[in-house]
Amino acid sequence: MPPEFPDFRLGTVLATSFTGTLSERHGDAVERIPTPHRLVDWLAVSGLAVDSCTTAQLDLARELRESVHAAATAAAIQDALPASAVHVINERSAQGRAAAILTPEGKRQWRLGSASCVEDALSVIAADAVSIIAGERDGKLALCASPTCRAAFFDTSQSRTRKWCDMNTCGNRQKKSRFHANRRRNPVSAD
Numbered sequence: 621m622p623p624e625f626p627d628f629r630l631g632t633v634l635a636t637s638f639t640g641t642l643s644e645r646h647g648d649a650v651e652r653i654p655t656p657h658r659l660v661d662w663l664a665v666s667g668l669a670v671d672s673c674t675t676a677q678l679d680l681a682r683e684l685r686e687s688v689h690a691a692a693t694a695a696a697i698q699d700a701l702p703a704s705a706v707h708v709i710n711e712r713s714a715q716g717r718a719a720a721i722l723t724p725e726g727k728r729q730w731r732l733g734s735a736s737c738v739e740d741a742l743s744v745i746a747a748d749a750v751s752i753i754a755g756e757r758d759g760k761l762a763l764c765a766s767p768t769c770r771a772a773f774f775d776t777s778q779s780r781t782r783k784w785c786d787m788n789t790c791g792n793r794q795k796k797s798r799f800h801a802n803r804r805r806n807p808v809s810a811d
Contacts (some may be wrong), residue, residue, distance in 0.1 A: 628652055628662055629786055633759075633774040635749035637666065639689040640771055640785065642682075647768030653678065659738070668718075668741035677738040684712045684742050686751040692772035695753045696761040709746045709753075716743020733803055766790040 629652070631637040637654040641652040641662060653659045656673035659681050663670050673681075687708035694701050717733030718740045732740035749755055752774050759776040764785035771785040 628665060629785070629789065630665065630775065632776070633748070633752060635667060635688050635745055635752055636692060636761075636771070636785075637747050638772050639664075639685055639692065641685060642689075643771065643789075644768050645689075653681065663738070663741050667742055668732065670732065670738050670741055673738050680712070681738065681742055683708055684746060688745070689772060691749065691753050692761050693763060693770075696763050696772050709749050712739070712742045713746035714743070714748055716740040716746075718744045719789070745792050764790050 627638070629640040629643060629697075631640065634755045643650045643652065648776075653662055656675055656678045659678050660670055660673045663673075687702075687705035690702045690705040691709060716739055719731050720728050721731045723729050730741075730744050730792070732744075734740065752759070752761060757774070759774050760780050761772055762775045762782060764771045764773060765783040766785075769785060771790075773782070773785040775782040
C-alpha cells in the first residue's frame with residue numbers, strides 16, 4: 621500500500637473494523653479511506669472485493685461508517701439509538717444484493733451481486749452492524765478507554781472486560797503514557 625496512507629486497523633468484527641477507518645475521533649482524526657480507491661483496498665482486505673468505487677459511493681460508505689459508530693456508541697453506553705443512524709444502517713442493509721456462501725473449507729464468504737457494486741459490500745457491513753447492535757452475537761459493545769479514540773468495539777473476550785479497541789495501538793499508547801508518567805513521578809537515580 622502506498623506510504624502516504626495510514627495502515628488499516630483490522631479487527632475480527634466487520635462493522636466495528638469499518639468504523640475504525642476513522643480513528644482518533646477525539647484527537648487528531650486519522651482518515652484511513654480518504655479516496656475511493658482506498659475504500660476499494662479496505663473492502664478487499666475485508667473479504668468484500670469490488671472492482672471500483674466512485675466518490676458518491678465513498679460518501680455513502682462514510683455515512684454508513686458514522687451511522688454505525690453513532691449507533692454502536694449509543695448501544696455501548698446503553699443509550700437510545702439515534703434515529704438517523706438506525707435509518708441509514710437499515711437503508712444500506714436493504715439496498716444490497718450480497719449472499720452468504722459456504723466455501724469448500726466450511727467458511728462463510730460473501731458473494732456480491734456485482735464486482736463493481738460497493739452498495740452490496742456496504743449492505744454486508746450494515747447487516748453485521750445490525751447483528752452486533754441487536755445483541756444477536758456473543759459479546760458486548762464497548763468503547764475504547766483511550767480518551768482520544770473512544771472507538772466502539774465488539775468485546776468477545778471471555779471476561780468481556782477489554783478496555784482498548786486495539787491493544788497494539790490504543791492500549792500500547794496508554795500503557796506507555798502511564799509508564800512515562802510514573803517515571804517522571806518516581807525518578808530512578810543513576811548512582
